[in-house]
Amino acid sequence: MKTRKIKEHIYWMGSVDWDSRLFDSLIPLPDGTSYNAYLIEGSEKTALLDTVDPPMDQELMEQLEGIPKIDYIVSQHAEQDHSGIIPQVLKKYPGAKLISSPKAKGMLIDLLQVPEDSFKTVEDGETLSLGDKTLKFIHTPWVHWPETMVTYLEEDRILFSCDFFGSHIATTDLFVADEGRVYEAAKRYFAEIMMPFRSIIRKNLEKLAPYPIEMIAPSHGQVYPNPKFILDAYHDWVNGPSKNTVVLPYVSMHESTKLMVDHLVSALVEKGVRVELFNLAVTDIGKLAMALVDAATIVVGTPTVLAGPHPYAAYAAFLANALRPNTKFLSVIGSYGWGGKTVETLAGMIPNLKVEVLSPVLCKGVPSEDAFKALDDLAAAIAQKHKEHGFT
Numbered sequence: 001m002k003t004r005k006i007k008e009h010i011y012w013m014g015s016v017d018w019d020s021r022l023f024d025s026l027i028p029l030p031d032g033t034s035y036n037a038y039l040i041e042g043s044e045k046t047a048l049l050d051t052v053d054p055p056m057d058q059e060l061m062e063q064l065e066g067i068p069k070i071d072y073i074v075s076q077h078a079e080q081d082h083s084g085i086i087p088q089v090l091k092k093y094p095g096a097k098l099i100s101s102p103k104a105k106g107m108l109i110d111l112l113q114v115p116e117d118s119f120k121t122v123e124d125g126e127t128l129s130l131g132d133k134t135l136k137f138i139h140t141p142w143v144h145w146p147e148t149m150v151t152y153l154e155e156d157r158i159l160f161s162c163d164f165f166g167s168h169i170a171t172t173d174l175f176v177a178d179e180g181r182v183y184e185a186a187k188r189y190f191a192e193i194m195m196p197f198r199s200i201i202r203k204n205l206e207k208l209a210p211y212p213i214e215m216i217a218p219s220h221g222q223v224y225p226n227p228k229f230i231l232d233a234y235h236d237w238v239n240g241p242s243k244n245t246v247v248l249p250y251v252s253m254h255e256s257t258k259l260m261v262d263h264l265v266s267a268l269v270e271k272g273v274r275v276e277l278f279n280l281a282v283t284d285i286g287k288l289a290m291a292l293v294d295a296a297t298i299v300v301g302t303p304t305v306l307a308g309p310h311p312y313a314a315y316a317a318f319l320a321n322a323l324r325p326n327t328k329f330l331s332v333i334g335s336y337g338w339g340g341k342t343v344e345t346l347a348g349m350i351p352n353l354k355v356e357v358l359s360p361v362l363c364k365g366v367p368s369e370d371a372f373k374a375l376d377d378l379a380a381a382i383a384q385k386h387k388e389h390g391f392t
């Protein structure tokens with residue numbers, strides 16, 4: 001794609017990646033993604049903000065063919081999908097200075113072997129004049145690495161935010177056209193990489209509050225001409241109360257656990273509790289992560305395999321522990337053949353979750369009437385807990 005104009009002297013560059021379906025060999029990309037770089041032409045100096053993922057290098061380098069001089073390359077985040085071709089860009093513009101946070105400098109040297117004398121590091125709140133345009137660098141750590149910063153273009157009131165507020169969507173729309181679609185993708189992205197740092201992100205949002213922001217230009221996905229939409233969504237995700245929802249990831253081998261899961265789902269729904277159900281044998285792990293953002297309760301459904309939880313259930317527990325959702329309650333249900341330590345093993349895998357554990361329901365073989373009664377009791381206990389906490 002060719003360079004696209006956002007405003008006078010401000011341009012989108014980069015690449016729309018329609019084909020990728022997995023990021024970092026971990027995160028599903030059902031809608032592809034984009035790697036956005038931005039060119040800002042001041043009356044005296046020109047700056048390029050971020051670059052693209054190395055496999056897409058040709059596209060950005062071709063877009064730069066018509067740009068005779070770049071004075072500053074701003075690296076807002078050292079991860080290679082944005083920094084990966086900084087060495088190529090520096091080679092094309094040997095006089096350019098690489099602007100980064102002090103922490104990013106070390107990371108860029110480690111990851112890309114950028115020469116140390118290329119750098120000009122900027123402190124939190126420092127400004128850089130391009131003539132009639134001024135870049136202000138605001139350190140916003142842990143969105144989602146420790147070195148991350150955003151760039152506020154003062155005269156145009158545009159916030160360039162890199163991963164912060166980003167979404168993985170491949171589209172020809174430069175600006176957000178369908179807020180519902182972007183909400184879903186941005187929430188998925190928040191869940192997958194930012195949820196563990198929600199308290200720090202809350203502080204970053206507070207830090208941005210004094211700035212009048214007319215547009216947010218992230219380095220994945222579309223530009224927000226109505227930034228309130230995504231700022232409000234982030235406020236909800238970091239501050240919002242948990243919802244009257246049970247996230248129920250499960251796996252079943254011979255249908256006994258599935259019978260228990262189905263029974264529990266019906267019992268919860270009858271009591272007015274919303275359920276998000278994920279069959280771990282086929283689920284999109286990003287959807288599971290997204291559901292964890294605001295659910296009050298997790299119930300893991302697993303058979304016992306070799307004396308412990310099924311590996312898929314262990315994976316879901318490991319993921320939940322790493323993502324540190326704000327979940328309040330947890331339980332385990334499932335069937336076993338002769339014995340095991342499924343609950344103890346799963347409980348040991350989630351030290352990061354500050355949850356109250358509700359009585360697990362395990363049964364031997366096919367669930368009996370007693371097992372179904374225990375599931376009804378679990379549903380009642382969950383509904384009561386949600387009611388007591390005012391989750392809606």
Ligand code: FEO
Nearest residue numbers: 077079081082163
């Ligand atoms: Fe889009 Fe953390 O890189």
